[in-house]
Amino acid sequence: MNTPVASETYAAQVRRLADLTARVAAQRAEANGWYAQQVVAADRAVAEAAEQVRRAEAEVAEAQRMVERVDAEAAHLWGQLRARIGTGGRRLGDPPGPARDATGDPVPLLRGVRELLDRTRQPGELPGSANPLLVGCGIGGALVAYALGAGARALGAGSGGDLAVGMPVLALVVTLLGPLVGLAPARLLADRRHAVLTPRPILLVAATGLATTALLLTLTATR
Incomplete structure (x- = not known):
């Protein structure tokens, strides 16, 4: 209960x-x-x-x-x-x-x-002290061109046919380019001097090469 x-x-x-x-x-x-x-x-x-x-x-x-x-x-x-x-x-x-240890901005x-x-100095003109070298470039270029022309003439003289006709013409063209051949070493000279090849050195090299070429052609003609 x-x-x-x-x-x-x-x-x-x-x-x-x-x-x-x-x-x-x-x-x-x-x-x-x-x-x-x-x-x-x-x-x-x-x-x-x-x-x-x-x-x-x-x-x-x-x-x-x-x-x-x-x-x-x-x-x-x-x-x-x-x-x-x-x-x-x-x-x-x-x-x-980039450098490994570089820091900062x-x-x-x-x-x-x-x-x-x-x-830094901007490339300028070659100084006057380089004129003898420029003259040497003009003379050397003319001599090299004249030597190549003489070799071409000799090769033509010892050959026959078209070669005998064409080589003297080629020799004359190479010889006449003599005043310009000296510009190549003149350009190297200007680069080494950190300068530019302005009209003055170009004219000096070309005039020297032209005079040398004319003298060589005159001597050849008088022989």
């Missing part, structure tokens, strides 16, 4: 159940709030990470553009240096690569190199 429960005990149990239910509801609400906060924090962290990735990608792209600009400027300055050196600049080869360094190249 069931024992009846006192009304005070039943009421206490109901109050206890209600209290436990309220506490569970409060804990559930607290857990839901904590979860919502964690979701918001995670979303914020993901957004911040995405922004950092975007900034990093932008910095990488900017760095790549800077590298391309620096490489292009370095190649341009290297080409100017080779042009200033002249014929010897061909031995410089391609522009050197390369733009000021390139600006300094550009200013240094601008301050």
